[in-house]
Amino acid sequence: MNRDAVLSWTLGVAAVAVGYVQWGWQGVVFATTIVVFWMLLQFSRALRAMREAAAAPVGSVPSAVMLHAKLRAGMRLTQLLRLAGSLGRRVTHEPQEVYEWADASGACLRAEFDGGRLARWDLRRLPEAVASAQTQTPAG
Structure with a gap:
């Protein structure tokens, strides 16, 4: 317990x-x-x-980067679901639960739960998405 x-x-x-x-x-x-x-x-x-x-497509999120910025260690799955707005795609079953969310740009957030709480998470981007983000300059 x-x-x-x-x-x-x-x-x-x-x-x-x-x-x-x-x-x-x-x-x-x-x-x-x-x-x-x-x-x-x-x-x-x-x-x-x-x-x-459950009303949104499974494993999709508007922006994986923004979701990544809002995560904190120890969050419960229901708290993460409210932030993501959709159910995550379950990647593994044992011993920790691992879920993934991806956005349209190809960025993927992987969250690992241990004992019902968020233990680790990481953001994975496609190489071309990283290169295009680095070459863009702010307007001004």
């Missing part, structure tokens, strides 16, 4: 215990209601992210 799951369950049990000590069985019912409500909110949030990501 990861640290977040242990903390969540500990807080849930503590809420029920405090409810029992303070108000008896009514406190247990109230604390259980709050815990279930919190779980439903989290489930709804994850479903909304998945529904929005």
Whole structure:
């Protein structure tokens, strides 16, 4: 079990215990209601992210470079799906999960998840895309 799951369950049990000590069985019912409500909110949030990501083509993103700039270590997959706007193409299954997103210019972002959190990522560009980006000069 990861640290977040242990903390969540500990807080849930503590809420029920405090409810029992303070108000008896009514406190247990109230604390259980709050815990279930919190779980439903989290489930709804994850479903909304998945529904929005499923509406776009799998593995495509408007700009892999911009997505690369927004990533942080430790992000959850649902957070990355909201940033990408689409489901990633799954590359490997074991032991870490690796997903890819590509844009129209040929740039490809590869993200590796370990324990449900973003561990490593890298941006790969086609050689001609890199050369054209380096030769372009800003207008001005």
